[in-house]
Structure formats: structure tokens, C-alpha cells
Amino acid sequence: MDKKSEDALVTAAKSGDRDAFERLINHYYDVIFKFACKWCGNANDAEDITQDACIKLARFIGKYDGKSAFTSWLYRLVINCGKDWYKSQNRHPTPNPDTLERVKTESKSEDQLYAKQVINALYQLPEGEKDAVILVLSEGLSHKEAAITLGCKESTISWRVHEARKKISAQFKEEQSYG
Amino acid sequence: MDDQKRDDILKNIDTPVIDTNAKKRALNLAMAEFDSVQKEKAARKEKKFQGFQILSRLMGNSNTQTNKRKRNTMEQRSHKKFIYGGMATAAAVIIVAGIGLQLAPNFSAQSQFAQHAAIDTLSAGNAAPQNKGRTETRSQMSNESALVEQESFAPQPSSSPAPKEKADQLSGHKNAPQKEQAKMQRQHGIAEGKAVPMRSKDEAVAARTMIAPTSPSSTNFTGIMHEADSMIALAPADIVPNHYQDTGRDKFSDFIENPFKSVTADPVSTFSADVDTASYSFVRRQLNNGVLPQKDAVRVEELINYFDYDYDTPTDKSEPFKPSVTITESPWNAGKQLMHIGIKGYEFTGAQPNSNIVFLLDVSGSMNSPDKLPLVKNSMKMLLSSLKPDDTVSIAVYAGAAGTVLEPTKVSDKAKIIAAFDRLSAGGSTAGAAGINLAYQLAEQNFDDNAVNRVILATDGDFNVGINNREELKDFVERKREKGVFLSVLGFGQGNYNDDMMQALAQNGNGIAAYIDTLSEARKVLVEEATSSLFPIAKDVKFQIEFNPERVSEYRLVGYETRALNREDFNNDAVDAGDIGAGHSVTAIYEITPVGAVQSVDPLRYGQKDEETAEKKYNADNIYNEQNFEQEIAFLKMRYKLPKEDVSKLMTQPITQENNANNTETQFATAVASFAQILKGGKYTGNMSYDDVIALANAAKGDDPFGYRAEFIQMVRLAKTASDMQP
Structure with a gap:
């Protein structure tokens, strides 16, 4: 789906077009789910958060003002849903990267191990840095878009991504130096 | 880097x-x-x-x-x-x-369910408690939307090959006790080596792979059933032992074990019959998980009455049962004796009466695990095989909403009924949470004065059946009972199990409360003992035993704590008591101290007078003739009502030393009673150990055609292992 038809869909859904909204959910469910998975690091929780987010979307799509990209707005909604969900469950996110990985048998095990360590390191980052990394690196948002999603300044995002990269790399250096 | x-x-x-x-x-x-x-x-x-x-x-x-x-x-x-x-x-x-x-086509709903079930088993392996809420909510939703789905689907034509295959399948289960036993042995082997059966995760994965091929394109639903069956058979072992403590969410009413009572102070003991077996299966389930059950979950009489004893049976329906009393030495305390009172209900020889049965099934989210709804469905299908073609069956379900899934249908139309069960995850729905009302409506709609009209409630303890107030619900069931519709309760699953409530409901509804943990337990309750589970031969059965202070100085009733009645209740026909079904056997054991033996309760220093008055009381009752008192140890009175009657009948029998006998039946009952009491803490069982129980039970195994007694012995071994693991 290209940008233009996406926008048209969102506008139609906003105005109360049932079919458009259905197509919208059909399309964005995957996006939301994938993002939720990365955000909380736990596929089981992500499924519930996604469900909540879809319901919220139905209620609040009218509030989308079109000033920012729809996805930036959507990610913000998902993060809020996720936070609410964990609050309602009375617990904190429990990242379990094992639930995220599809089994890739063809790739080298050494690479897999490395990937695993990187992802584990990701979930040890402070929340703001983790969110910034996921939005910018994984979801491919611009720093500006990510700033809208997380409700902070663009420079904050840049700094957070920088910090996160440094921290993840540092963890490896540490491990290597200890042998 | x-x-x-x-x-x-x-x-x-x-x-x-x-x-x-x-x-x-x-x-x-x-x-x-x-x-x-x-x-x-x-x-x-x-x-x-x-x-x-x-x-x-x-x-x-x-x-x-x-x-x-x-x-x-x-x-x-x-x-x-x-x-x-x-x-x-x-x-x-x-x-x-x-x-x-x-x-989605019907089958996808089914496989969806199966997948969920498998995932549940898996998640039980790592993070069951957290996941629970999630699964419940989601499937709750899916149930609601799924419930509706069925309304738009007519009965599936694909279900027509069902009866034959189903029958094959059912007969295939006949040899399952042995299988079950073998499984337990296997498990026990592991338990001894490693103390805990830890193969859960692998098997759960296996269960999942079994389910996986159930693609939406599969039209052979019996195939699905088979897979589900095998999964259920594995279920008890599939759960990782979580150390079970009293803080569990399973609810049991708490009670204190009956103590020794002095005959001079309290010569009369009154209690109601109890043929429920729920406690036994719950205990078994816990032990299979490698943990000792919580003490309140062990009701001694239910463990004893789980087994069928070979007591004398009456031949006449008008006198529905016959007591057989034996006196043996007590294995628990030197010098004391055990008095076994065993009664066995009259067994139908001719045609069984018609039945009008309404299944009220819980399809709420919490039932969404392989040992719950799938097991319920299979159990209910089994029950069909015990019914006659003329009998009527209807199905109502409740979750967030209640609905009729099957209008009253003759059992001869088995394909339709089975199809209804198979559609259950996609059942019909009406608004409003009035499950129990609906079930009784269905029962009344088809009420047959000559038939047994019964609602069978299958649940994991969530009683969201439309009436939330517990007392109100009990009263409701009681009023309906008076109109002739009875209620039986089958409990499933664990974690949210509300034993307390189920017992109360079944007692008020003149029905049994059974706990179904495996498919073979379902077969025991619903097929092998179908007649006793379904057809009452006597209701409000009460026992009253009066001890002769000349012969007995003290007594202790083993079990029946939750069934105690007041002395005056015995003659009051308005007081509800337990019911006995066709062929049911009920055993009560008293531990008595003969006069002269060492007493547990110190005799009263100033008690002489009391003793005399007690004796006088005994003499004063005019139904005894005066000669043989010295021979009598106690006097047994039983009251019961025939199913359609409101006035109770009295049955009496003096118990003398002549009843002194020892046979395998009483020995086995003693073994079970010992085991149950040891599980409860062994306050009254002296030095008796699990090994002694095993030895005693082994010697008294008898014919054991279904392997239940062998299973019991395995269970004692499991308990021994589990107790060794206790911190």
C-alpha cells in the first residue's frame, strides 16, 4: 500500500467509513503487532497489547489530526496501550526475546548467538533509549517522526540512539576483554 | 565490534x-x-x-x-x-x-481451540500465572463472538459418519484403566529417580505437534477428537509440579477431623450419607503432579467411597439397601476396634428408567485448557453411551452469555448431539447470563414425571450462571429439586476450582459431585457407574448410631466431618441429606474403644451417674426389646426416602460382637481410610506409614476388575515420594 492510498484510507476511516476502517485494521494489525513485539520484547504480551490497540484505534482514530505521519501517531497509541496494559496486569514488561525469534536454521550459529546478545542488550537499555532504537533503527522512522511518537525533542532522539549504540557495543567490549 | x-x-x-x-x-x-x-x-x-x-x-x-x-x-x-x-x-x-x-469455517474454530489448548499447556511450563489472565480474556472474547457464529451455521452434514466411529472410539477406551495404570507406573519410576515427573515440557510440545496437523481443511473431526483424547490422557503429567500450598485459589471448605468422643457424654452419632468422589480424584491429580494435596481437599469418606465394595445387595427395590456391619481390630491404635458399616444400593436388573438430561456447560475463557472443555466434551459424549435411545438430551452453555446449543433431542439422534458437542467452541448464544435458569427451563420443558430429570453442570468452579449470590443459587437449586429436577456437578481443571460451592450445589440438588481429572475418571463416573450417578434409589439417607456404654467407652467417626447432622435432624424429614444411586456403596468407619481398653479420653472421676443415665436413655427407647442389650455394641438406625416419596422410612439393626469378621473389603476400606488420614496429618493413625498402607491394600486388592485398587496403591507410592520432598 503506498503512502497516498494509506492516507486516503485513514481519512475515510476517520470519517466513519466502516469498510475503510476494516481494511485499515487488516493492514495495520501486522504493523502494530510487529512493533508491539519489539517494544515489549515478548510476543505473548504483544498479542494482547495489539488487540487493545486495535480497539483503541477504533475509538480514537477521529482524533488523528493528520499533522504528523499516521504511523508516528499510531506508534504512540501502541506504546500508550502497552503501558496501560502492563499497568492493568499489575506488572512490568518482561522481555523474553526468545519468543520473538523465528527459528532460522540456515544462518550460522555464531551469528545467531551474536544477534541474541545484541537483542538482549537492547532490552537492558533504559526505556527511552530502547524505544528510540526500535523506532529509528528497526521501524525506520526519521528522528523527527520518532520525536513526535515519543513526545520529545528531535535532538533527544539523536542522543538516545547514540547512547544506546554505544551501550550495546560497550557490553561486547567488556565481554571480550574479560575473555 | x-x-x-x-x-x-x-x-x-x-x-x-x-x-x-x-x-x-x-x-x-x-x-x-x-x-x-x-x-x-x-x-x-x-x-x-x-x-x-x-x-x-x-x-x-x-x-x-x-x-x-x-x-x-x-x-x-x-x-x-x-x-x-x-x-x-x-x-x-x-x-x-x-x-x-x-x-471462518467451523473447523478453523476447532483447530483454533486446539492450538490454544496446546499453547496453554506450553505456557503452563514457563509462565502459567501471568499468562492466565490473558488467555482468559482473549478466549472470553472469542467465545462470545464464536458463540454467535453457530447461529448462522446449520448442523454440519459432515457429522453424519459420527455414530459408528464414535462407538468404536468409545469401545476403544475400555482397556484404558490398564493404560492409565501403566502410565502411572512409568511416572512413578521417574518420580522415584528424580523425585518430580519433569517430562512435562517435552510432552506438551508433543501434544502440540499432535494438534498441529489439524488444519482447517481437515474434515475428519473424529481425527481431531482422537488427538484431543490422547492429549487429555497425558494431561495430568503435563503440568509442571507447582508446589501446592493452602494459598491456592482452589476453594475447599475447611473442617476439623472428628475427635474421639466419650460414649457417656455423647452416645449418639448422626451423619448423612455421602457418595461423592470428587475429593479422591482431586487428591489423585495433586499427587500425580508430585505434591501433597491441601489438607482440606482430603475428605476421608469420599476417598473410601470412591471404591466399589462387595457388600451384600438387597434384591427388592422397596428396601433399597442393606447394611452389613463388621468389626475388626484397629491398625491405628492397639486395643481399639474398627466398626465398618457398609451399605450397597439396590442395582437395577430390568430396564433403566428414562432420563431427561440437560447438560449445562461452562464455556468461559477459564475452561480453555485441555483438561477442561475438551475433556468435558469427551466426557459428555461418553455419557451418551450409557443412555437409552428414548432418553432426551439438551445442551445449554454459559460464558459471558448463556445459550441453548441443543434443544431437547432424543439420544437415538446421536449424530446430532455429537455434532452439537463438537461445535461447542462455536456454540449458540442469547443475551443475558442466565445459564442455570435456561438449563432448568430446558429440563422442565421436557419434564417427564416417570423419568429422571437432571441437570448436569460441568464447570471449573466459575459459577457465573446468572445467579451470583451463593445462597440464592443454593435455594434456587433446592426449589427446583423439590419440583423434581435434580442437579449433578462435575468439576474440571485446577487453579480456580471451587470445590466448596460444587459440593453445596450437588447436595442441594440431590446429585453427585464428581471431579473429572482424566478421561478414565470420566468413564468411571459416567459409563461404569452411570446408573448410580444418574438414577437415585433413595434420597436423604441418614445414619444414626447409638453406642452401648456397657460395651463401648468411646468412638470416633472417620471422615464425614462435612456431613455431620444434629441428633434431632435424624427424625426430621425436612432436613436434607445425602442420596444414594443404584449400586452405590457407602462405607462409614468408626474407631471404637471397647470398655476396659485404654481410652483416649480420660474417664470422668464423677462420671458414674452420667453413665447410668446414658444407660437409662438407651433402655428407655421403646423400639428395643429388653433382652439382648448386653450383647449389643451399638444400634444402627438408618432413615431414607424413596425417590418419589416425602416421608422417610426407618431401618434398624443391632450390632453385636458376632459381626466380628475380617474380609478383603473391610481391609481395603481400612487401607484407604488410613491413607486419607495420613494425608490429613496422621493425627489418629498412630505409627501407620505409607508403606503399611501399601502392604494392607496389596493384601486386600481382591479381584479389582477395573484396576482402581491398583491405581490406589500407586497413588500411595506417589504420596510417599511427595511427602519425602516436603521441606
């Missing part, structure tokens, strides 16, 4: 494949929400006041059941701005949207 590599990894974080069912569910919910939002918008435009009706519906809907909590909060959260127009409307719309959108 390769920065590029690092960023590549972060760019391509893997996410699992999207579950299309979850997506569909989310889509349905979102659409429902969307519709309600649009409706609200329109309503706001019209500025129309929607009236108080919605408010009252809203209040009616706000039930307090715990497993609905999350859904409610979610609804409240998303609707808090629209108190007047919101919640009730949204709930209704979810259902409407379900019809329009959930166009």
Missing part, C-alpha cells in the same frame, strides 16, 4: 508469525468498537436521551466474577467517557459484528 552488524541486527529484529485467529479476533473487537463509536456519534448528534433502561442493563451486567475482571476494566476504560451510552451497547454489538465477520 562491528557497528554495521549491530545495526543490521537491530534493524531486523525478528517477530513471530502473525496468528490469523488473534488477528481476526482483534479485527472483530475493533469493528465492534468502531460501530459503537459511530453509533454514539450519531446519538450525540440527535441529542437523544437513551433512557434509564441502558443504565439498568449496565448495572445488571456488572457481575463480579473474577475472571471477567479484566474484560470489564478494559470496557470501562475505553468507555469511561460515555457512561450513558457505552458499555451495554458495546457488548451487544460485539455479538452482532461476530455474525457478519467471523466467516
Whole structure:
């Protein structure tokens, strides 16, 4: 789906077009789910958060003002849903990267191990840095878009991504130096 | 450190494949929400006041059941701005949207269920408690939308090959006790080596792979059933032993073991019959998990009465049972004796009476695990084989909403009934949570004065059946019982099991309360003992034993703590008591101290007078003739009502030393009683150990045609292992 038809869909859904909204959910469910998975690091929780987010979307799509990209707005909604969900469950996110990985048998095990360590390191980052990394690196948002999603300044995002990269790399250096 | 590599990894974080069912569910919910939002918008435009009706519906809907909590909060959260127009409307719309959108074929709903079940088993392996709420909510939703789905589907023609295959399948189960036993032995082997059966996760994975091929394209639903069966057979072992403590959410009424009572102070003991067996299966389940059951879960009499004893049977229906009393030496305390009172109900020789049965099944989210709803369905199908072609069966379900899945149907139309069971995860629905009302309505709709009219409630303890108040529910069941519709309760699953409530309901409904943990337990209760489970031969059976202070100085009733009656209740026909079904056997054991033996309770220093008055009391009762008192140890009185009668009959029998006998039946009962009491802490069993119980039971195994007694011995071994593991 290209940008233009996406926008048209969102506008139609906003105005109360049932079919458009259905197509919208059909399309964005995957996006939301994938993002939720990365955000909380736990596929089981992500499924519930996604469900909540879809319901919220139905209620609040009218509030989308079109000033920012729809996805930036959507990610913000998902993060809020996720936070609410964990609050309602009375617990904190429990990242379990094992639930995220599809089994890739063809790739080298050494690479897999490395990937695993990187992802584990990701979930040890402070929340703001983790969110910034996921939005910018994984979801491919611009720093500006990510700033809208997380409700902070663009420079904050840049700094957070920088910090996160440094921290993840540092963890490896540490491990290597200890042998 | 390769920065590029690092960023590549972060760019391509893997996410699992999207579950299309979850997506569909989310889509349905979102659409429902969307519709309600649009409706609200329109309503706001019209500025129309929607009236108080919605408010009252809203209040009616706000039930307090715990497993609905999350859904409610979610609804409240998303609707808090629209108190007047919101919640009730949204709930209704979810259902409407379900019809329009959930166009999945019937089978996908089934396989969806199976997948869920498998996932549940898996998650039990790592994070069961956290996951529970989630699964409940989601499947709750899916149930609601799924319930509706069925309305748009006529009975599936594909179910026609069912009867034959089903029958094959059922007969295939006949040899299962041995299998079960073999399984237990295997498990025990592991338990001894490693102390805990730890093979759970692997097997859960195996269970999942078994389910996996059940693709939506599969039209052979018996295949699905077979797989489900084998999964269920594994179920008890599949659960990772979680150390069971009294703080579990399973609810049992607590009680204190009967103590020794002095005959001079309290010469009369009164209690009601109890043929329930729920406690035994629950205990077995716990032990299979490698943990000792909580003490209140062990009701000694239910463990004893789980087994069928070869007592003398009456031949005449008018006198439905016959007591056989034996006296043996007590293995628990030197010098004491055990007095066994065994009665066996009359067994039908001719045709069994007609039945009009309504299944009321819990299909709420919490039932969504392999040892719950799938087991319920299979159990109910088994029960069909015990019914006659003329009998009528109907099915009602309840979750957030209640609905009739099957209007009263003759058992001869088995294919239709089985198809209804198979559709259950996609059952029909009407608004309102009035499950139990609906079930009784169905029963009354087809009421047959000459038949046994019975509602069979299958649940994991969530009694969201429309009446939330516990006392009100009991009264409701009691009133219906007086009209002739009885209630039996079958318990399933663990974690939310409400034993307390189930016992109360079954007692008020003149029915049995059984706990079904495995398919073979279902077969025992619903096939092998179908006649006793379904057809009462006597109701309100009460026992009263009066001890002769000349011969007995003290006594202790083993078990029946929850069934104790007041002395005056015995002759009061208005007081409800236990019921006995065809062929049921009931055993009560007293531990007595003969006069002259060492007493547990010190005799009274100034007690001489008391003794005399007690003796006088004994003499004064005019139904005894005066000669043989010295021979009598005690006097047994029983009261019962025939099923259709309201006035009780009295049956009496003096117990003398001549009853002194020792046979395998009483020995086995003693072994079970010992075991149960040791599980409860061994306050009265002296030095008796699990090994002694095994030895005693082994010697008294008898014929044991179904292997239940052998299973018991295995269970004692498991208990021994589990108790060794206790900190």
C-alpha cells in the first residue's frame, strides 16, 4: 500500500467509513503487532497489547489530526496501550526475546548467538533509549517522526540512539576483554 | 565490534508469525468498537436521551466474577467517557459484528481451540500465572463472538459418519484403566529417580505437534477428537509440579477431623450419607503432579467411597439397601476396634428408567485448557453411551452469555448431539447470563414425571450462571429439586476450582459431585457407574448410631466431618441429606474403644451417674426389646426416602460382637481410610506409614476388575515420594 492510498484510507476511516476502517485494521494489525513485539520484547504480551490497540484505534482514530505521519501517531497509541496494559496486569514488561525469534536454521550459529546478545542488550537499555532504537533503527522512522511518537525533542532522539549504540557495543567490549 | 552488524541486527529484529485467529479476533473487537463509536456519534448528534433502561442493563451486567475482571476494566476504560451510552451497547454489538465477520469455517474454530489448548499447556511450563489472565480474556472474547457464529451455521452434514466411529472410539477406551495404570507406573519410576515427573515440557510440545496437523481443511473431526483424547490422557503429567500450598485459589471448605468422643457424654452419632468422589480424584491429580494435596481437599469418606465394595445387595427395590456391619481390630491404635458399616444400593436388573438430561456447560475463557472443555466434551459424549435411545438430551452453555446449543433431542439422534458437542467452541448464544435458569427451563420443558430429570453442570468452579449470590443459587437449586429436577456437578481443571460451592450445589440438588481429572475418571463416573450417578434409589439417607456404654467407652467417626447432622435432624424429614444411586456403596468407619481398653479420653472421676443415665436413655427407647442389650455394641438406625416419596422410612439393626469378621473389603476400606488420614496429618493413625498402607491394600486388592485398587496403591507410592520432598 503506498503512502497516498494509506492516507486516503485513514481519512475515510476517520470519517466513519466502516469498510475503510476494516481494511485499515487488516493492514495495520501486522504493523502494530510487529512493533508491539519489539517494544515489549515478548510476543505473548504483544498479542494482547495489539488487540487493545486495535480497539483503541477504533475509538480514537477521529482524533488523528493528520499533522504528523499516521504511523508516528499510531506508534504512540501502541506504546500508550502497552503501558496501560502492563499497568492493568499489575506488572512490568518482561522481555523474553526468545519468543520473538523465528527459528532460522540456515544462518550460522555464531551469528545467531551474536544477534541474541545484541537483542538482549537492547532490552537492558533504559526505556527511552530502547524505544528510540526500535523506532529509528528497526521501524525506520526519521528522528523527527520518532520525536513526535515519543513526545520529545528531535535532538533527544539523536542522543538516545547514540547512547544506546554505544551501550550495546560497550557490553561486547567488556565481554571480550574479560575473555 | 562491528557497528554495521549491530545495526543490521537491530534493524531486523525478528517477530513471530502473525496468528490469523488473534488477528481476526482483534479485527472483530475493533469493528465492534468502531460501530459503537459511530453509533454514539450519531446519538450525540440527535441529542437523544437513551433512557434509564441502558443504565439498568449496565448495572445488571456488572457481575463480579473474577475472571471477567479484566474484560470489564478494559470496557470501562475505553468507555469511561460515555457512561450513558457505552458499555451495554458495546457488548451487544460485539455479538452482532461476530455474525457478519467471523466467516471462518467451523473447523478453523476447532483447530483454533486446539492450538490454544496446546499453547496453554506450553505456557503452563514457563509462565502459567501471568499468562492466565490473558488467555482468559482473549478466549472470553472469542467465545462470545464464536458463540454467535453457530447461529448462522446449520448442523454440519459432515457429522453424519459420527455414530459408528464414535462407538468404536468409545469401545476403544475400555482397556484404558490398564493404560492409565501403566502410565502411572512409568511416572512413578521417574518420580522415584528424580523425585518430580519433569517430562512435562517435552510432552506438551508433543501434544502440540499432535494438534498441529489439524488444519482447517481437515474434515475428519473424529481425527481431531482422537488427538484431543490422547492429549487429555497425558494431561495430568503435563503440568509442571507447582508446589501446592493452602494459598491456592482452589476453594475447599475447611473442617476439623472428628475427635474421639466419650460414649457417656455423647452416645449418639448422626451423619448423612455421602457418595461423592470428587475429593479422591482431586487428591489423585495433586499427587500425580508430585505434591501433597491441601489438607482440606482430603475428605476421608469420599476417598473410601470412591471404591466399589462387595457388600451384600438387597434384591427388592422397596428396601433399597442393606447394611452389613463388621468389626475388626484397629491398625491405628492397639486395643481399639474398627466398626465398618457398609451399605450397597439396590442395582437395577430390568430396564433403566428414562432420563431427561440437560447438560449445562461452562464455556468461559477459564475452561480453555485441555483438561477442561475438551475433556468435558469427551466426557459428555461418553455419557451418551450409557443412555437409552428414548432418553432426551439438551445442551445449554454459559460464558459471558448463556445459550441453548441443543434443544431437547432424543439420544437415538446421536449424530446430532455429537455434532452439537463438537461445535461447542462455536456454540449458540442469547443475551443475558442466565445459564442455570435456561438449563432448568430446558429440563422442565421436557419434564417427564416417570423419568429422571437432571441437570448436569460441568464447570471449573466459575459459577457465573446468572445467579451470583451463593445462597440464592443454593435455594434456587433446592426449589427446583423439590419440583423434581435434580442437579449433578462435575468439576474440571485446577487453579480456580471451587470445590466448596460444587459440593453445596450437588447436595442441594440431590446429585453427585464428581471431579473429572482424566478421561478414565470420566468413564468411571459416567459409563461404569452411570446408573448410580444418574438414577437415585433413595434420597436423604441418614445414619444414626447409638453406642452401648456397657460395651463401648468411646468412638470416633472417620471422615464425614462435612456431613455431620444434629441428633434431632435424624427424625426430621425436612432436613436434607445425602442420596444414594443404584449400586452405590457407602462405607462409614468408626474407631471404637471397647470398655476396659485404654481410652483416649480420660474417664470422668464423677462420671458414674452420667453413665447410668446414658444407660437409662438407651433402655428407655421403646423400639428395643429388653433382652439382648448386653450383647449389643451399638444400634444402627438408618432413615431414607424413596425417590418419589416425602416421608422417610426407618431401618434398624443391632450390632453385636458376632459381626466380628475380617474380609478383603473391610481391609481395603481400612487401607484407604488410613491413607486419607495420613494425608490429613496422621493425627489418629498412630505409627501407620505409607508403606503399611501399601502392604494392607496389596493384601486386600481382591479381584479389582477395573484396576482402581491398583491405581490406589500407586497413588500411595506417589504420596510417599511427595511427602519425602516436603521441606
